[in-house]
Each structure stands twice: as structure tokens, then as C-alpha cells.
Amino acid sequence: MNLRRLLAMALKEALQIWRDPRSLAVALLMPLMQMAILGYGVSLDIKHVPLCVYDQENSQTSRAVVDRFISSGWFSVSHVITRYSGIRRAMDRGACIATIVIPVNFSRTLSATGSAPIQAIFDATDVNTTNIALGYAQGVVAQANADIVAQWDAAHGVQSSADSGVQLDPTVWFNETLDSRYFIIPGVVAVILALVGAQLTSLTISREWERGTMEQLISTPISALEVMLGKLIPYFLIGLVDATFCLSVAIFWFDVPFRGEIATLFVTTALFNLVVLGIGYLISVRIRSQLGASQIALLVTMLPTTLLSGYTFPIDQMPAPIRALTYIVYPRYYVTILRGIFLKGSGLSDLWGPMIGLSLYAAGIIWLAARAFQKRL
Amino acid sequence: MSASGGPAVLAEALTKKFGDFTAVDHLDLRIERGQVIGFLGPNGAGKSTTIRMLCGLLLPTSGRASVAGFDVGREPEAVREHIGYMSQKFSLYGDLTVRENLRFFGGIYRVRREDFAERMRFAISMAGLEGRQNALVHTLAGGWKQRLALGCAILHRPPVLFLDEPTSGVEPEARRQFWDLIHDLAAEHVTILVSTHYMDEAEYCNQVALIDRGTLIAMGTPSELRGHRLSGQLYELRCSPLGGALKALRGVTGVVEAAIFGDRLHVVLAENAPAGADIRRLLSEHGIQADLPRRIMPSLEDVFVQLVSRGAEHRVTA
Ligand SMILES: Nc1ncnc2c1ncn2[C@@H]1O[C@H](COP(=O)(O)OP(=O)(O)OP(=O)(O)O)[C@@H](O)[C@H]1O
Ligand SMILES: [Mg+2]
Numbered sequence: 001m002n003l004r005r006l007l008a009m010a011l012k013e014a015l016q017i018w019r020d021p022r023s024l025a026v027a028l029l030m031p032l033m034q035m036a037i038l039g040y041g042v043s044l045d046i047k048h049v050p051l052c053v054y055d056q057e058n059s060q061t062s063r064a065v066v067d068r069f070i071s072s073g074w075f076s077v078s079h080v081i082t083r084y085s086g087i088r089r090a091m092d093r094g095a096c097i098a099t100i101v102i103p104v105n106f107s108r109t110l111s112a113t114g115s116a117p118i119q120a121i122f123d124a125t126d127v128n129t130t131n132i133a134l135g136y137a138q139g140v141v142a143q144a145n146a147d148i149v150a151q152w153d154a155a156h157g158v159q160s161s162a163d164s165g166v167q168l169d170p171t172v173w174f175n176e177t178l179d180s181r182y183f184i185i186p187g188v189v190a191v192i193l194a195l196v197g198a199q200l201t202s203l204t205i206s207r208e209w210e211r212g213t214m215e216q217l218i219s220t221p222i223s224a225l226e227v228m229l230g231k232l233i234p235y236f237l238i239g240l241v242d243a244t245f246c247l248s249v250a251i252f253w254f255d256v257p258f259r260g261e262i263a264t265l266f267v268t269t270a271l272f273n274l275v276v277l278g279i280g281y282l283i284s285v286r287i288r289s290q291l292g293a294s295q296i297a298l299l300v301t302m303l304p305t306t307l308l309s310g311y312t313f314p315i316d317q318m319p320a321p322i323r324a325l326t327y328i329v330y331p332r333y334y335v336t337i338l339r340g341i342f343l344k345g346s347g348l349s350d351l352w353g354p355m356i357g358l359s360l361y362a363a364g365i366i367w368l369a370a371r372a373f374q375k376r377l
Numbered sequence: 378m379s380a381s382g383g384p385a386v387l388a389e390a391l392t393k394k395f396g397d398f399t400a401v402d403h404l405d406l407r408i409e410r411g412q413v414i415g416f417l418g419p420n421g422a423g424k425s426t427t428i429r430m431l432c433g434l435l436l437p438t439s440g441r442a443s444v445a446g447f448d449v450g451r452e453p454e455a456v457r458e459h460i461g462y463m464s465q466k467f468s469l470y471g472d473l474t475v476r477e478n479l480r481f482f483g484g485i486y487r488v489r490r491e492d493f494a495e496r497m498r499f500a501i502s503m504a505g506l507e508g509r510q511n512a513l514v515h516t517l518a519g520g521w522k523q524r525l526a527l528g529c530a531i532l533h534r535p536p537v538l539f540l541d542e543p544t545s546g547v548e549p550e551a552r553r554q555f556w557d558l559i560h561d562l563a564a565e566h567v568t569i570l571v572s573t574h575y576m577d578e579a580e581y582c583n584q585v586a587l588i589d590r591g592t593l594i595a596m597g598t599p600s601e602l603r604g605h606r607l608s609g610q611l612y613e614l615r616c617s618p619l620g621g622a623l624k625a626l627r628g629v630t631g632v633v634e635a636a637i638f639g640d641r642l643h644v645v646l647a648e649n650a651p652a653g654a655d656i657r658r659l660l661s662e663h664g665i666q667a668d669l670p671r672r673i674m675p676s677l678e679d680v681f682v683q684l685v686s687r688g689a690e691h692r693v694t695a
Contacts, residue, residue, distance in 0.1 A: 008484025012473065019472045216468035216529075219432050220485045221457040375453070377434045 001229075005222050009230025013204065017234060026199050031192050031242045035249050038188040049133045050078040052087060052096035061107035065118065068144050069100065074136040091123045098122050098133050114152045131184075185256045186338035187305075189246045190331050193269070194276045194301040197239045201280030202287075202297035204231050205373065209288040218375040225370055232277050239273040240266075250342075259345030267348065268341070271358050272334040276301065278365035279330075285372040304329040333358040383446055385410045385537050385568035386431060390440035393426050393591075400426040402591035403440065408570065408584070410536070413563045415582035416572035417681065423591040424572040425465050428539050431570070432462050445537050461530030465541040465572075469526055471515030475506050478514055478529060486533035500528030503558060520551025527558060531567075538562065538569045545574060556581050576678040585677065589685050602680050609633045609645040611675045612653075616642060616660060616667035625663045626656075636682045643679055644670060 017023045051069060055062050069075045075098070079090050087099045101119040103109075110116035120137050124130040208214040217227070247265065250256045280297050287293040326332045333354040340346035340354075348355065388406040392399065401423040408414050416424045429435040431444055433453030442449040445459035469478045479497050488496055501507055504524035506517075514522065523543050530538065540559075544552040556578065559569055563583075571582070579585045580599050587595040587602075595602060616622045619637050626635045626642070631650025636643050651659065653669045660667045 002487065004487050005485055008481050011484075012470065012477070012481045015477060016470070016472055211471070212464070212466045212468045213470055214468075215434065215464040215466070216462070216526075217485075218434060219457060219460070219462035219464070220482070221454050222485050223454070375433075376436060377429060 010233040014234040048076040050096040051075040052079040052099040062102045191305040197276035198280035198297040202293040205284035206293040224373045260341030274362040305331040388442040394438045411566040414584040418588035461535040476510040482529040609647040612670035614642040
């Protein structure tokens with residue numbers, strides 16, 4: 001291994017990316033577009049979610065709760081029903097996305113115990129909208145609680161426990177394991193990084209074959225390892241830039257809470273980058289046409305990242321054989337890691353499980369990639 | 378280890394098969410240091426395949442070869458350190474500039490930094506690209522591209538150089554310049570193996586190897602080949618139509634070989650061939666107008682035509 005050759009290779013590759021509009025677009029524009037399309041797909045602000053109301057009590061207190069929903073501006077009442085079966089009918093017709101059910105003894109329970117449940121039922125056929133509606137409902141109820149609890153405390157002269165007030169008891173229909181958008185956006189980042197990284201590197205060797213420059217290259221004393229590492233350096237840097245970009249958008253634009261540490265994020269992202277670059281490179285070595293290589297790369301990154309990473313379809317809801325399959329699919333580890341860092345503030349020590357998975361994966365792929373390229377025609 | 382004696386290139390029974398097809402068939406070759414050797418042969422003869430095996434780009438199916446003292450199969454990296462190679466298809470990076478290409482190959486060949494500026498200047502002036510260092514290579518015309526490719530291939534001063542049809546598709550003037558460069562390099566004891574389609578270029582070589590259907594059918598200096606190879610005397614015959622004349626003459630006793638050369642025939646006649654006037658009469662019986670045959674000095678092309686067709690007959694009868 002020779003540093004001089006490595007750098008010569010890296011510089012050459014960087015210049016070629018810089019002069020190739022297609023590569024530049026994939027490197028710089030694709031993350032932007034994907035982040036917008038996929039990110040907004042899950043977090044578009046929705047107003048006036050059609051709401052079905054089943055107020056069994058119809059008291060002043062219960063009407064006040066319904067009013068809070070309406071005055072929030074997020075919901076508008078599309079139906080008022082008087083029978084439980086009406087919910088099903090309204091939802092089947094698509095007339096409402098959410099239903100609130102206020103029980104008969106709502107105000108009595110509340111004034112007696114300081115805490116009373118209301119039921120909220122969601123049609124989760126469209127997961128994204130439902131996520132948002134659920135978030136809104138929780139917001140409305142939390143606001144109501146603050147007021148009610150304050151009144152009740154004042155009246156009784158005590159300090160209430162945390163579960164006082166109106167208890168929103170959400171039931172999700174048609175998709176019982178709804179993930180919140182905070183859960184989905186880290187997955188989006190993983191999808192984009194995998195897609196872009198593998199797309200770019202899938203072209204790197206096949207381009208040399210297609211343009212006929214490979215014959216000259218392999219007549220020189222550069223080693224297969226130097227070819228691989230030299231070529232991957234610029235893509236690795238691009239991957240880190242893209243990751244920084246996507247993660248910043250997730251945090252600052254989509255307001256995904258970030259509770260972990262940047263260093264943890266950096267280390268794990270670098271590792272994930274290695275995996276996807278290695279996969280793209282491996283494909284590029286095997287398939288000597290750029291078009292073929294980029295299509296295969298699309299397939300092997302798109303399918304596992306979207307279907308099996310738990311990004312949209314929750315892993316614990318999958319049938320056992322498919323769940324087993326997710327373990328051999330690399331994005332699973334990164335999505336788990338990202339969620340841990342973002343939502344739970346996990347550090348490297350908490351993430352050793354998926355970290356080992358990802359590291360083994362990276363080592364395996366890089367090993368395969370290093371061996372795949374033969375300096376022969 | 379690079380033995381300082383020994384031939385620059387040595388091939389023994391070198392063979393390459395692609396499936397059932399034998400592209401190079403038990404080829405033996407010995408090239409001394411400092412020679413310019415021309416590889417001639419028709420399309421598909423196996424020139425490129427041989428060169429690729431010698432550069433370590435293709436593994437021989439059987440046989441062995443060494444270049445600059447290193448075994449091509451066992452020490453391919455050592456071979457690559459000691460050769461320069463220009464592939465048949467232009468293969469520098471078209472989307473990089475002249476300077477960027479040179480810098481890349483200089484880095485790959487680990488040209489010592491203190492030498493690099495001077496080598497780069499030399500390569501640029503050799504290619505005649507002063508002032509165009511920052512031009513993208515795909516914008517250059519054929520002759521410049523080829524000279525730049527040569528410049529990249531010799532940045533590390535390899536003792537052995539393989540040039541696969543470096544002048545194909547290049548204008549005559551640029552071809553001549555290219556051959557001047559080859560001779561300059563040969564003067565510095567670089568061994569150069571050049572394949573070409575152009576017969577006139579064979580005359581510039583110290584040695585010429587004629588390859589046909591994967592076998593080496595003749596090797597020698599141009600004058601050796603011209604002098605000894607024809608089995609008979611060469612005559613030029615102006616006549617019309619040429620195709621009819623060719624058919625009429627083939628099979629006549631004493632006519633060793635007849636072939637079309639431009640607007641006339643070249644005919645090789647043995648001792649027992651009919652006299653010139655008889656040939657003319659024979660042709661006119663077939664309704665062909667002809668001058669008297671004129672004896673000429675054979676060119677390399679005449680030799681090759683005869684050798685190749687003789688080889689073909691061998692194969693048919695064998
Ligand atoms: N990779 C390959 N697979 C199958 N056949 C091949 C391969 N490479 C070359 N050949 C065949 O081997 C024969 C020799 O090819 P080669 O390129 O060595 O000829 P050449 O003398 O260089 O011809 P040209 O003057 O056209 O360049 C040809 O018939 C060619 O079709
Ligand atoms: Mg050839």
C-alpha cells in the first residue's frame with residue numbers, strides 16, 4: 001500500500017466526479033430532493049383533520065373538550081354520531097380520520113377522581129396523516145389537562161400526580177403499530193445515504209471499463225487495494241457531507257429531537273457509509289456496464305432500506321422468517337442506531353448490539369470488495 | 378530479479394484460448410534489449426492478445442513468458458513496474474486535462490518528486506502540447522492524444538514498451554512524428570514492441586514478426602524478409618479486369634502467387650513459369666487486356682501476402 005498512489009487515485013476520482021454532471025447531481029441534489037420528498041411525505045402540516053365526535057355524556061365539561069379540539073384549528077368536526085357502530089361506518093366511508101369518544105360518566109369521574117379517560121380512534125390507513133393527527137390530539141389534550149388540573153388542584157388544595165386530568169386513550173385502527181414521524185425521519189436519512197452512496201460507487205469501476213481506461217490502469221503497478229481505497233476516499237467524504245446535510249435537515253427543519261451526541265452520530269454514520277460504499281463498489285466490480293451497475297445498486301439499496309430496515313414497516317410486526325431476514329440487512333442496524341441516538345440519547349455503549357452488527361457487515365463487505373477486483377481483462 | 382543480460386522479452390509456446398478458439402497458438406518469441414520490433418498481421422491475428430499476455434493483463438492458457446526478466450504469470454506486478462503500455466483503444470482519461478493525466482500516471486508510477494516536473498515537461502513537449510496543458514484530453518486530435526498516451530506510458534522510464542497500434546487512425550504526418558519518437562526512445566536502449574497494420578511502418582523496425590492466426594509465421598529484419606522469403610521472382614502486371622486476371626492466373630504452372638496491389642497485380646513466378654509474352658497471350662484468351670509483366674523488387678507486403686496465403690494453404694491441406 002502506497003500513500004502516493006492512493007492520493008493520485010483519490011484526486012483523479014474527485015476530478016472525475018467534479019466534471020461529471022450526473023455524479024454531481026446524485027451526490028448533491030439527490031439527498032436534497034429525497035429529503036424533501038420523503039421527509040415531507042411524513043411530516044407535512046395538515047390542518048382540519050376530519051373529526052367524528054361521539055359525545056355520550058353531552059355535558060358542559062364534555063362539550064368544552066370537543067371545543068378545544070375545534071378551536072385548535074387542527075380538527076374540524078365532520079360528523080356527530082350517537083351510536084358506536086357509527087364510527088365504523090364513518091371511517092369506512094373515509095368521512096373522518098379520527099374519532100373521539102367521551103364516556104357517559106366523564107365529568108363525574110373527572111370531578112370525583114381528578115382523572116378521566118376519553119377514547120380516540122384513528123384510521124391509520126395513511127400512516128403519515130394519522131401520525132400527525134395523533135400528535136395534534138395529544139397536544140390538545142395536554143393543553144386541556146394543564147387547565148383542568150390547575151383548577152382541580154386549586155379546588156382541592158392538593159398537588160396532583162402526573163396522570164391526573166383527561167387521559168387520552170388512543171386506539172389505532174387498521175395499523176396498530178403506528179410509528180411517530182420522529183421514528184420515520186431517521187429511517188429516511190438511512191435510505192438516502194444508502195441510495196446515494198451505492199449509486200455513486202456503483203459507477204466507479206464500471207465507468208473505467210466502459211470508457212476503456214481500465215486496460216491502461218491495470219497495466220500499471222497499482223494494487224487492487226490501492227484502487228479500491230483510492231477510489232472510495234472521495235465518496236466517503238461526499239457521504240459524510242450528505243449525512244451532515246440530511247441529519248441537519250432532520251434536526252433543524254423537521255424538528256426531530258436530538259438527544260444523543262454528535263460524536264456517536266459521526267462514528268456510526270461513517271461506519272454505515274463504509275458499508276454502502278463497499279456494496280456499490282462490489283457491484284461496480286462485478287458489472288461492467290454503468291447502467292447495469294447503477295440499477296443493481298438501486299435494487300439492493302432501495303429494497304432492504306425501505307422494506308426491511310424497520311423504517312416504515314415495524315420489524316417486530318413482521319412474520320418470524322422475514323424478521324430473521326432483517327438481521328442480514330445492513331440498514332436495520334443503522335436505523336436502530338439512529339433512533340437510539342436521536343430519541344433516547346444512546347451512546348456507543350448502549351448501541352453495542354447494532355454496532356457489532358454494522359461493524360461485522362462493514363468488515364465483510366470491504367473484505368469482499370477488496371478481493372473482488374482482479375487486475376486482469 | 379531483472380537480470381541485466383537476457384532478452385527483454387522471451388515467450389515460449391505462449392498460448393491463449395478463448396473457449397474453443399485459439400487466439401495465440403504456441404508462440405515463441407525472443408526480443409533482445411534495445412530493439413524496435415514490429416508486430417504485423419491481419420485483423421484478428423492475435424497481436425493484441427499476445428501483447429496483453431506479455432503485459433500481464435491476460436493469463437496465458439499455457440506456455441510461459443518473461444518480460445525484463447520477470448515471469449508474466451508469477452510476477453505480474455514486477456512486470457508492470459518495468460513496462461509501459463499503450464492499448465489499442467485510446468485509454469487516457471478524456472475528462473481530465475493533459476496535466477492531470479500526467480500527474481495521475483506519475484503518481485501511480487511513483488515517479489520521484491524531484492524528477493517529476495522535468496519528466497512532465499518532457500512529456501508535454503514530446504507530445505507537442507506546450508500551452509495546452511490545461512486542455513481536456515477528449516478535445517485533442519488523434520495525433521496529440523497518441524503522443525500524450527506515449528508520454529504517460531514512459532513517465533517512469535520503463536525499459537520495455539508495448540505499443541498496440543499506436544498509429545492507427547492517425548494522419549501520415551503525425552504517424553511519421555510518432556515513429557521519430559519511437560526511434561528516440563530506442564536510442565536510449567528502450568526495447569519497443571509495436572503492432573501495426575501499416576506495412577510501410579515495418580520498414581522502421583529492427584525486427585519484424587509476422588503473426589497470422591495466432592502463430593508466428595516469420596521473423597527477421599526487413600531486408601532479410603524481403604531477400605529470402607519469396608520462392609520465385611516478383612513481377613508487376615498491369616491488366617484489366619483485375620479479378621478475372623487473378624482467376625485466370627491462379628493454377629497456371631509456375632505461378633506461385635498472384636495478388637491484387639492497388640490497380641495492378643503482383644505475381645510471383647517460378648523458374649518453370651511461362652514467358653512474359655505467353656502470359657499476356659493467355660490472359661487475352663480470357664478477354665483480359667494486359668501489359669508485359671515487369672520484374673520488380675519485392676516489398677515486405679509481397680512477402681507477407683505470400684507467407685499468409687501459404688500458411689492458409691497449409692491449414693487447408695493439414
Ligand atoms: N476476450 C476475448 N474473448 C473471445 N475472443 C477474443 C477475445 N479477445 C480476442 N478474441 C479473439 O481473438 C482473436 C485475436 O484477437 P486480437 O485482438 O489479439 O487480434 P489482433 O491481431 O490484435 O487484431 P486487430 O488487428 O484487429 O487488432 C480475434 O479473433 C478475436 O476475436
Ligand atoms: Mg489488436
